Amino acid sequence: MTEFNLDAHIPDGPLAEKWDHHKFSVKLVNPSNRRKFRVIVVGSGLAGASAAATLGELGFEVTMITFHDTPRRAHSIAAQGGINAAKNYRNDGDSIYRLFYDTVKGGDFRSREANVHRLAQVSVNIIDQCVAQGVPFAREYGGLLDNRSFGGAQVSRTFYARGQTGQQLLLGAYQALLRQIHLGTVTLYRRTEMLDVVINDGRAVGVVTRDLITGDVVSHAGHAVVLATGGYGNVFYLSTNAKNSNASAIWRAHRRGALMANPCFTQIHPTCIPASDDFQSKLTLMSESLRNDGRIWVPREFGDQRSPDQIPEGERDYFLERRYPAFGNLVPRDVASRAAKREVDAERGVGPLKNGVYLDLSEAINRLGRDVIEERYGNLIQMYERITGEDPYRVPMRIYPAVHYAMGGLWVDYNLQTTVPGLYALGEANFSDHGANRLGASALMQGLADGYFVLPATIGDYLAPLLGTDPLPTNHQAFLDAEAEVSERVGALLGVNGSHSVDYFHRELGKVLWENCGMARSRETLEKALTEIPTLRDEFHKDVRVLGDGESLNQSLEKAGRVEDFLEFGELLCRDALHREESCGGHFRLEHQTEDGEALRDDEHFAYAAAWEYTGDNARPALHKEPLEFESVHLAQRSYK
Amino acid sequence: MKITLTVWRQSGPNARGGFETHHVDDVSPDMSFLELFDILNEALIADGKEPIAFDHDCREGICGSCSMMINGRAHGPERGTATCQLHMRKFQDGAHITVEPWRAAAFPIIKDLCVDRTAFDRIIEAGGYISAPTGSAPDGNLILVPKAVSDTAMDAAACIGCGACVAACPNGAAQLFTAAKVQHLNLLPQGQPERWERVVNMVTEMERWFGSCTLHGECEVACPKDISIDFIALMNRDFIKAQFKQRRLTGQHA
Numbered sequence A: 001m002t003e004f005n006l007d008a009h010i011p012d013g014p015l016a017e018k019w020d021h022h023k024f025s026v027k028l029v030n031p032s033n034r035r036k037f038r039v040i041v042v043g044s045g046l047a048g049a050s051a052a053a054t055l056g057e058l059g060f061e062v063t064m065i066t067f068h069d070t071p072r073r074a075h076s077i078a079a080q081g082g083i084n085a086a087k088n089y090r091n092d093g094d095s096i097y098r099l100f101y102d103t104v105k106g107g108d109f110r111s112r113e114a115n116v117h118r119l120a121q122v123s124v125n126i127i128d129q130c131v132a133q134g135v136p137f138a139r140e141y142g143g144l145l146d147n148r149s150f151g152g153a154q155v156s157r158t159f160y161a162r163g164q165t166g167q168q169l170l171l172g173a174y175q176a177l178l179r180q181i182h183l184g185t186v187t188l189y190r191r192t193e194m195l196d197v198v199i200n201d202g203r204a205v206g207v208v209t210r211d212l213i214t215g216d217v218v219s220h221a222g223h224a225v226v227l228a229t230g231g232y233g234n235v236f237y238l239s240t241n242a243k244n245s246n247a248s249a250i251w252r253a254h255r256r257g258a259l260m261a262n263p264c265f266t267q268i269h270p271t272c273i274p275a276s277d278d279f280q281s282k283l284t285l286m287s288e289s290l291r292n293d294g295r296i297w298v299p300r301e302f303g304d305q306r307s308p309d310q311i312p313e314g315e316r317d318y319f320l321e322r323r324y325p326a327f328g329n330l331v332p333r334d335v336a337s338r339a340a341k342r343e344v345d346a347e348r349g350v351g352p353l354k355n356g357v358y359l360d361l362s363e364a365i366n367r368l369g370r371d372v373i374e375e376r377y378g379n380l381i382q383m384y385e386r387i388t389g390e391d392p393y394r395v396p397m398r399i400y401p402a403v404h405y406a407m408g409g410l411w412v413d414y415n416l417q418t419t420v421p422g423l424y425a426l427g428e429a430n431f432s433d434h435g436a437n438r439l440g441a442s443a444l445m446q447g448l449a450d451g452y453f454v455l456p457a458t459i460g461d462y463l464a465p466l467l468g469t470d471p472l473p474t475n476h477q478a479f480l481d482a483e484a485e486v487s488e489r490v491g492a493l494l495g496v497n498g499s500h501s502v503d504y505f506h507r508e509l510g511k512v513l514w515e516n517c518g519m520a521r522s523r524e525t526l527e528k529a530l531t532e533i534p535t536l537r538d539e540f541h542k543d544v545r546v547l548g549d550g551e552s553l554n555q556s557l558e559k560a561g562r563v564e565d566f567l568e569f570g571e572l573l574c575r576d577a578l579h580r581e582e583s584c585g586g587h588f589r590l591e592h593q594t595e596d597g598e599a600l601r602d603d604e605h606f607a608y609a610a611a612w613e614y615t616g617d618n619a620r621p622a623l624h625k626e627p628l629e630f631e632s633v634h635l636a637q638r639s640y641k
Numbered sequence B: 001m002k003i004t005l006t007v008w009r010q011s012g013p014n015a016r017g018g019f020e021t022h023h024v025d026d027v028s029p030d031m032s033f034l035e036l037f038d039i040l041n042e043a044l045i046a047d048g049k050e051p052i053a054f055d056h057d058c059r060e061g062i063c064g065s066c067s068m069m070i071n072g073r074a075h076g077p078e079r080g081t082a083t084c085q086l087h088m089r090k091f092q093d094g095a096h097i098t099v100e101p102w103r104a105a106a107f108p109i110i111k112d113l114c115v116d117r118t119a120f121d122r123i124i125e126a127g128g129y130i131s132a133p134t135g136s137a138p139d140g141n142l143i144l145v146p147k148a149v150s151d152t153a154m155d156a157a158a159c160i161g162c163g164a165c166v167a168a169c170p171n172g173a174a175q176l177f178t179a180a181k182v183q184h185l186n187l188l189p190q191g192q193p194e195r196w197e198r199v200v201n202m203v204t205e206m207e208r209w210f211g212s213c214t215l216h217g218e219c220e221v222a223c224p225k226d227i228s229i230d231f232i233a234l235m236n237r238d239f240i241k242a243q244f245k246q247r248r249l250t251g252q253h254a
């Protein structure tokens, strides 16, 4: 175990002034010197595209790597509901401080105050930036920007572009990125997967990639490496994430020395379409903006078989409104998810498999008219109808929680630098701002904050002293060794020739995790998972079947590498969940709950970020702790009643 | 349900391709079209045969990755629907379905059903953006955008860049894609300063890669986002105007 000084480099001074002070105190790179620095950005989602475009605009030489065929297809494209910003355009009492406060509280006091405050500060600049780029946000009749309220907030601070906010924001960042490609500051490598980070003398000096079409394994060298590779929700197999989202980039960085923080903080989203069968390949999210107008209920009677329209008002249980009168259907995601699970576990679930609860728009349709509802949610409703064959204008929708977002990720300091100098992590790939639970519409905000505003302001501090040095040549032994390891790994996966497909192992891993480390966890279930996962991993290495070769497009091979990493990462996730003897946010330990079933935190012992160090294959990871101090927001048990 | 699939297989960009037929039993009507391919691929792997390569990611009709020509129609029989959102309940039990990749000169085949759509990015690089470097923006509400304008821009911006319009076009033209991209920006007040150069540069780049439009209208029918060919008319109007505007002194944009 290495001695880590987990210094988050939080600037001194009053909370509201920290970011300004910090921007003033960090080193900068002179404009005419910027082109002498090469920065490698892996990932073209909101975080990566915005960072690469902005660094390019500033004059740095940027290498952009993505496994997608075009940057615009990154998983960020699928975000529906919206993006928060403390503009207070509604005059409803919002402020930077309130957004900060809501985020710290919503995260169940497991995030870093200084980071969250900065996030709330730059949120307003994000909206301005996106508008200037031509993002067609929803407008009022007077031409001003429209807002709505979104899960967990009592103010309307969410900006949106129909139900396609992520798409429009990503297109904005992508267009800025392509402008830089056109201008020659950014070089794009598409259908190229990063398979390792290269470290020399304790610093990140580049990455090794595999060309997914030709299979060529090559190195890219740079002065710094930025990972914006998204979240690890797909470790559960079934999730709302895009099929190709994976943890390999951050896992490989972790194996090379970057600490992994709070992996057990995974968010289960309350409003997804319930699975319909075993062949289900992914779960579809229904934006929780639907909770603004939809009322969630189940029949009062156990095992009620009647169709929903036959169940009179008095025999329906609007369980969120009943249990949380102040927030009602808008309680934070973790609270809403657990409440739904409780109803389904109590056999009040609805639908053919009894695995859902109703989300009913009928009252809103009567009050506002079908047109308004169609305007607000048209594309979501259409999506639902396609998948289920049911019409939400007539029958209430069925929803159930599903794995959605990873609050955990690579540990980063205030500069977004990991524990490896020169290696940065942005967006969902880092652990920074959401604590144990993320509020709706805050991931897009964080990804763009990191990419447009934070990294471009902090990376100079690392780069400036490197002026005059060239990136390490790619024929350096450090690169050659890493390339050899990658090729060997690819060869090994192709060489097993066992009897089960990659998907088989992924599904099995998903089942183990969902059953034992899903919405509710206990020592018993976690210990079970911790014996099952290593067994499954051994089986994978002996029995996986990857056909085809490594010299052409081979999607099974791509998946095999990702699942191999998930099989290691999943174990760490469970280990983290086992060590955290408290319930907070998305981490609910059955042993730690209040009498009425709410999460019970233990601030005395667990008010820290758990940062895990890799110590070798099959060796126990070492735990390091970053204590969290709350100077501005008082630690309190969350209450949404 | 029982389904028979005839699928295009091609091992690489320069390899000769051909059709292969497979039978899939136990298909559930609730299954998506890509899940049908998932099961077929699992069966192929179990048989020791290489699975069929196809692009996909979000599986909810937004990333634009999926791209199958189903019985000769881009994204299959249902209007306004990407392949990943198509469900088997739209087919008859016992149906025989032929699946091919996008066929267009500008989209070379990589393998099986995967094609290379990089040409679309080239069109964007040529001008499909508003030059607004990070940090330079004024307050969002200083730019008023009439709701109708914003809504129409959004109708265009909804394009997912899948390429169905090109695949459906007998000429392999990319007018609908390009028009959606041009008009998203050209309609907005923020897009005005670069309006005329944008349309000229993007159309010129488009013509380097794609065939010419003869207004067949197949593109609109194939578009999973129901993007209207009216945008093509708007783009053509801007293009013609731009020929004239370009000669004017700067500052006389509107």
Ligand SMILES: Cc1cc2nc3c(=O)[nH]c(=O)nc-3n(C[C@H](O)[C@H](O)[C@H](O)COP(=O)(O)OP(=O)(O)OC[C@H]3O[C@@H](n4cnc5c(N)ncnc54)[C@H](O)[C@@H]3O)c2cc1C
Pocket: A042, A043, A044, A045, A046, A047, A048, A065, A066, A067, A068, A071, A073, A074, A075, A076, A077, A078, A079, A080, A081, A082, A083, A165, A166, A192, A193, A194, A195, A228, A229, A230, A231, A240, A241, A242, A245, A246, A248, A249, A285, A404, A405, A426, A427, A428, A429, A440, A441, A442, A443, A444, A445, A447
């Ligand atoms: C269905 C859905 C709806 C959502 N809705 C909202 C919402 O309304 N509001 C909100 O705030 N948040 C929402 N979120 C969350 C939000 O979309 C994500 O957290 C966010 O977009 C993540 O952005 P990112 O840039 O960090 O990563 P991503 O968008 O996941 O991008 C990752 C990128 O990394 C690349 N990559 C990864 N690994 C490698 C590798 N090894 N080599 C090369 N490239 C690699 C990929 O190609 C991709 O380009 C939603 C999420 C989902 C699933």
Ligand code: FES
Pocket: B055, B056, B057, B058, B059, B060, B061, B062, B063, B064, B065, B066, B082, B083, B084, B085, B160
């Ligand atoms: S897979 Fe994303 S649009 Fe079909």
